[in-house]
Amino acid sequence: MDWSIQEIAKLAGTTSRTLRHYGELGLLAPSRIAANGYRHYDERALVRLQRILLLRELGLGLPAIGEVLEGDAGEAHALAAHLGWLRQEQQRLARQIASVETTIEKLEGGERLMAEEMFDGFDHTKYQDEVEERWGKDAYAAGDRWWRGLGEAGQHEWKARAEALGRDWIAAAESGVEPGGPEGQALAKRHVEWLTGIPGTPAAKPGGDVKAYVIGLGEMYVADPRFGVNYGGTEGAEFVRDALRAYADREL
Amino acid sequence: MDWSIQEIAKLAGTTSRTLRHYGELGLLAPSRIAANGYRHYDERALVRLQRILLLRELGLGLPAIGEVLEGDAGEAHALAAHLGWLRQEQQRLARQIASVETTIEKLEGGERLMAEEMFDGFDHTKYQDEVEERWGKDAYAAGDRWWRGLGEAGQHEWKARAEALGRDWIAAAESGVEPGGPEGQALAKRHVEWLTGIPGTPAAKPGGDVKAYVIGLGEMYVADPRFGVNYGGTEGAEFVRDALRAYADREL
DNA sequence: GTTAGAACTTGACGCTACGTCAATGTCAAG
DNA sequence: CTTGACATTGACGTAGCGTCAAGTTCTAAC
CATH class of the missing domain: 1.10.1660.10 (Multidrug-efflux Transporter Regulator; Chain: A; Domain 2)
Structure with missing residues (x-):
């Protein structure tokens, strides 16, 4: 049959x-x-x-x-392996859902969603090779320890301050004031405090020469568009660079 | 640049x-x-x-x-729609994980994973057309109400008893005894009790003629391989059919 | 000036699990 | 004999690229 x-x-x-x-x-x-x-x-x-x-x-x-x-x-064996994969997928989805939710919140709050990319520039897993090449292996390892040491809350605060700074830099650059003027210098002070305010910040690591580090950072904002974007593009980044250089020359 | x-x-x-x-x-x-x-x-x-x-x-x-x-x-709008889809996917995954887990448990318990298909034969959503054609629209609606009325726990118990019955039927058929003998008749009695034991069971519905229903059911186990499989294939189903017919002739 | 090697180009196949035509052959009924 | 239902193989399409393949161009060394 x-x-x-x-x-x-x-x-x-x-x-x-x-x-x-x-x-x-x-x-x-x-x-x-x-x-x-x-x-x-x-x-x-x-x-x-x-x-x-x-x-x-x-x-x-x-x-x-x-x-x-x-x-x-074995059937049970295959299913057990499959179960592991399913659980991974579920976690991936959960993370994605959380990301989408926070992104929606930010959009409704009128923010410009810049923090992600700004942070990506420092991401220890994604840009490891590049970071090592730019700042050296020791600097990478130190930065990685520092970042992990911050913990969830610390990381979140660091990123929030980065965002606020970015917005203020853009506003200053667009307002047409001089980088060496009082507004620019106040922002540069905040910027350096942001970098160095948390104990163990990488700012102090590459040789301990904070002045050279801050100046170099300003140059990098201009040279590397991934950072420049966070300050309103090349022109904004140039404003930040000039302000940081003036501040470093006077105060550091 | x-x-x-x-x-x-x-x-x-x-x-x-x-x-x-x-x-x-x-x-x-x-x-x-x-x-x-x-x-x-x-x-x-x-x-x-x-x-x-x-x-x-x-x-x-x-x-x-x-x-x-x-x-x-709008960005927020698109993300909101996407979020809905993500949540659906997550639920689908959760259900799949639960299914895989119970399947693994059954396998470790040495069961033969038959309940799913046996139940599928009665699934109100999947085989609605076929069920209506075979037993009529009223019977379908009644069976549907009956099944929903069972609730979670009742459905689970009904399926568990179905599985146990299936195993015992297979064992009896393979042991070589006669369908009309004491073992076969005892199983037939259990089978009918299983069908009619719960108030409102569809066994009593299609006209109220339990005898004809039980005999017809036995024929269906042979004719429809989806049911026959649960009793060890065509030969097993024929054993069940013969035992049910003998029981119905004598007792109903 | 030449030449090796790196970087660039445009195709085009591969992957999951089938859905969906397209063109054609076979079978039962009127 | 025709019609309609059902069968066949063949091939494209899907999401988002990875990965050759074959050929052209740039760059730096000799």
Whole structure:
């Protein structure tokens, strides 16, 4: 007793196309192919098909299902491995949801969503090679320890202050005042305090020469558009650079 | 001031292939194409690229990002819609995880994972058309009410008893005893009690003729392989059918 | 001036699990 | 004999690029 491809598809709650697909993958061969080329499936094939569909509903990939059916992998073992992957996906989704939520909040608050990129410039995992090349391996390791040492709350505060600073720099640059004037110098003071205010900040690390570091940082804001963007583009970054240089020359 | 495709790719933390891909999708065109065909990107392009990458990290599709960038859709609006989809995905994953976990437990308990398919045969949503055709519309509606009325716990118990019955039927059929003998008749009695034991069971519905219903059910186990599978295939189902017929003839 | 090597270009296939035509052949019923 | 239902193989499309492949151009060394 066997059935045509449509019949078995309805019995199992799937489509004939799927059955052909499984056929060419080697997952489920027809039990018989008639002289006219029509596929026919018997009861054993139905049972196998039901197992396939059950595993597929659990989210297993077809190759993994194939291994289970061929006995290459224990069913429980394959499912346990799959469970790990599912949990990872769930966590990834949870993180994404959290990110989207905070982003929406920021947008509703009228912010310009700049902190992410600003922070990316310092991200220890993403730009490790580049950071090491720019500031040296020791500086990277020290910066990494420093960042981790901040903890959740500290990191959050650091980023919040970075955002506030960025907005104020942009406003100052657009207002047309001089970088060496009182507004620019006040901002430069805040900027240096932001960099050095937290104990262990990398500002103090590369040689301990804070003055050279601050000046170099200003140059970098101009040279590296990833930072420049946070200060309103190249022109804004030039304003920051000039203000920092003037401040460093006078005060540091 | 602009940069080559490789430079901008490194600056933004992506690859040149991705940039070309965005180019042909119309998401991000090079700001300039030199006489030699090389792509070049300026600062505005970099900012746009960073927005694209940020939205992409949040899980938005490239077409949706395109709409946001073209101003066709508000950023917050697009993200809110996306958030709904993310939450749905998360729930789907949660259900899948739960299913995989219970499946693993069953496997470790040595069960044969039959309950799913057995239940599928009665699933009100999946096989509604077929059930209506086989038993009539009223029977379907009644069965649906009955099943919902059981509640979580009741449904679980009903399925557990179905599984236990299936195992015992298979064992009896394989032991070689007669369907009309004491073992077969004892099982038939349990089977009917299982069907009718819960108030409102559909067994009593289709006309109230329990005897005809039980006999018809036995035939269906043989005729419909989806049920037969739960009793060890066609041969097992034939054993069940014969035992049920004998029991119905004698006792009902 | 030449030449090796790096960087650039435009195709085009591959991956998941099928859905969806397209063109054509087969079978049962009227 | 025709019609309609059902079968076949073949091939494209999906999301977002990774990854060759084959050919051109730039750069720096010799």
